[in-house]
Every structure is written in structure tokens, then in C-alpha cells.
Amino acid sequence: MTQQRFHGRMAGSGRACDAPGCPEAGEFRAPGVHPPGFDGPGSYRWFCLDHVRAFNQGYDFFAGMSQAEIEAAQSPLAGWATQTRAFHPTAGIDQAPRWADFADPLDAIAARARSRADAMRQAQAAARAGIDPADRQAYGVLSLAFDADRRALRARYSELVRRYHPDRNGGDRSHEAALRAVVEAYNHLRRRPAFA
Numbered sequence: 180m181t182q183q184r185f186h187g188r189m190a191g192s193g194r195a196c197d198a199p200g201c202p203e204a205g206e207f208r209a210p211g212v213h214p215p216g217f218d219g220p221g222s223y224r225w226f227c228l229d230h231v232r233a234f235n236q237g238y239d240f241f242a243g244m245s246q247a248e249i250e251a252a253q254s255p256l257a258g259w260a261t262q263t264r265a266f267h268p269t270a271g272i273d274q275a276p277r278w279a280d281f282a283d284p285l286d287a288i289a290a291r292a293r294s295r296a297d298a299m300r301q302a303q304a305a306a307r308a309g310i311d312p313a314d315r316q317a318y319g320v321l322s323l324a325f326d327a328d329r330r331a332l333r334a335r336y337s338e339l340v341r342r343y344h345p346d347r348n349g350g351d352r353s354h355e356a357a358l359r360a361v362v363e364a365y366n367h368l369r370r371r372p373a374f375a
């Protein structure tokens with residue numbers, strides 16, 4: 180671990196930001212749940228720059244959470260075991276082009292037919308490549324091609340996290356379910372041999 184010139188930054192710690200759902204590196208130390216004192220030296224939390232700034236401005240990412248919930252949220256597997264299924268990533272999402280995208284309705288009909296054929300080809304390619312239904316769902320959540328490599332996976336993941344993160348949406352938490360689905364899909368796929 181090296182302490183850099185930027186005050187307080189600890190690069191190379193290998194920690195993830197403790198803000199739930201944030202994939203950035205946790206390079207900035209903030210006071211933890213247990214203040215130093217009677218029971219020991221206290222604990223720390225680690226945040227990315229954006230989140231340590233939010234923390235310093237009084238935003239508590241863990242407000243209302245129990246100790247166990249906080250520890251679960253800080254785990255690298257956060258959101259994995261406790262994921263509620265209320266949000267179905269494919270529900271209500273029509274990946275076919277929208278009518279409004281086309282001036283000519285016949286173009287639109289042709290495009291939608293192509294899109295259905297593409298979907299069928301994708302399913303067949305997935306079956307041939309040994310990609311199981313859980314994998315396929317994860318690919319679908321991330322809108323990722325089946326031949327995507329690790330680099331493409333990571334790029335799409337950070338793009339989607341940026342898109343859905345409340346911090347990037349003026350604190351609007353309405354994308355939280357989408358963000359959780361993205362994190363879950365990423366955690367699923369990054370362990371697969373194709374992305375090793």
C-alpha cells in the first residue's frame with residue numbers, strides 16, 4: 180500500500196468502495212461504525228473519492244442499517260445473497276427498436292423482425308457455446324454479446340453503474356433495482372471461465 184501525495188489517498192489497497200453498489204476502489208479512509216475507544220482501536224470504512232466527499236458532507240450510506248446489514252453491504256458479495264427478485268431485468272424491456280425510431284412503418288416492421296431473428300440466433304449461439312440460462316440472463320441485463328471478453332464486460336459494467344448510480348442522478352434512487360441487477364449480473368459473469 181502506498182500513501183500518495185493527495186491527502187488521505189491510499190492507492191493499491193485492493194479494497195472496494197464501501198458505499199453499497201459502488202464498484203470504484205476504496206482509497207479514502209473514513210471513520211467506521213465503531214469509534215476508537217473502550218473496545219479497541221475502532222474501525223474504518225473505505226470510500227472512493229466521490230463517496231468520501233459525500234460522507235464528509237454528512238451523507239450516511241448506512242443510515243438505519245443494523246451492524247449485520249452494514250457488514251453485509253460492505254462484503255464483496257453485497258447484494259448477491261439478499262437480492263430480491265421483485266425486479267426482473269427482462270420484464271417490460273422490449274429490446275426491439277421502437278416505432279418512434281422510424282419514419283416509415285415498414286422500416287420499423289422489418290427492423291423488429293430482424294431483431295427477433297437476432298434474438299433467436301443469439302439464443303442458438305448461446306446454447307452452442309454452453310451458456311446456461313442464468314448466464315444468458317446476466318448477458319441480457321448487461322446487453323453484452325456472448326463473445327464479449329473481460330475488458331468488454333468491465334467497460335459495460337462501469338458504464339451502467341455510472342448510468343444508474345444515485346450520485347449521478349441527483350440522488351434519485353429510482354434506478355436502485357436496475358443498479359442491483361447490474362451488480363448481480365456482473366458478479367455472476369466475472370466468475371465465469373469466459374471472463375477469467
Ligand SMILES: [Zn+2]
Pocket residue numbers: 196197198201202203226227228229230
Ligand atoms: Zn464509491
